[in-house]
Amino acid sequence: MRLRLPEERPTEPPTGYKIAHPVLSHDGTRAGFTGVSLGGALPYGVVADASCVYGLRHQAPHRRCDCGFHCVHDRSTAESLLCTAEHRAAVLLEVSVIGRYLRFERGFRYARQRIRVATVGPCTCGTVASALADAGWGRPGWRALAPSCAGCLRGRTSVSLASFARLAGEGLRVVAGSGAAGCGVAVADVVADGLGVPELAAEAALLQARLDWFQSQLARLGERGKGGEG
Template sequence: MRLRLPAERPTEPPTGYKIAHPVLSQDGTRAGFTGVSLGGPLPYAVLDDASCVYGLRHRPPARRCDCGFHCVHDRAAAEALLCTAEHRAAVLLEVSVLGAYIRFERGFRYARQRVRTVTAGPCGCGAGAVALADAGWGRPGWRVLAPACAGCLRGRPSVSLAGFARLAGQGLRVVAGAGAPGAPPGPSAGLTSATEPGVPELAAEAALLQARLDWFQSQLARLGDRGAGGAGQG
């Protein structure tokens, strides 16, 4: 006879930690996350249900499958994953484990989650992040973002930390973590979406607006050239 572990019925949803890449939709109206391992091709929202990445018709987390959201119990264990080269630009998520779950020694595999807090690490230069900027890669319909300081935005498509929280919705908090040791401290370290925007955040918003303005101007110029060409051919 196979012994089964007792079913858990917690009074409050368990808390877990994981890392992910923040993403922005192609039209800039929605924000979410994409995983760093098995479910990477399937971006998810702040509040979302898991689906089987193999396309099987069962409800995650199925016992004989790897499907479902994954997280670890210990925050330090999740932060340790950010040390690897391929995950340096990821962010740390604090999540509520919702729905059915399977508990393991180091974490959970579960059916539904709510992302409560996002902690953005330092910019690639080591300074504290004030925005999430285009990382140079993405998924179909989604642009992957990475933490960036005001000095490194350089006109790249970006969104401020508070702006990302607004687009993601569901009461998400976005926090800027400390800069790398030895780097100039970011002026917005500890800034959350609940605080009033400061100079660095407004600078990030201005850079985003400028990038969009440059795009509109290039589109207008392209349409103007096309119109002139059409008149000549007639």
């Protein structure tokens, strides 16, 4: 006799939490995310469908495979994953679980998702992040990003939180967190369809940081010129 799992028919999509690395396309026109474990080589957008990473032709999620998107039920469980060294630069995602899913004790494995909120942790210096900057690694066609404050950009390729939200589209909200990585305390709420005073202030801080960096480089070149060096 074959046992069947109980079926659920929720009136609204269940909510789950996961972590991922934000990514920016090589031409700077698209933004998305890439996972931290299984399927991490395949960046996805705000609204995305899962497929079997092993190339099998069954629909994800399959009972006898571990394919599909993964998330946990509890926000604090997802936040605790940000404490590991390899995940410190990841962001916390709040997702809507859409379509077919398998429920487990700690989370879901499911076919389709919509990312509603992305919470960005602090810069490595401990300051609240105002941008996402080049993390020094990536995937083919995609540049991985990490939280950064205006003072730590140092000329790296970067986008403000507002710009990332606009590039990702689909109504994504990007929230800057404060304190230790993964604390999830919201201090700025950036909505893709509009800019307020906090967002404009963050944009201005980014421009000022880049201007300061260029001025420091020009000053160094000027000092070399006065000394007669090449």
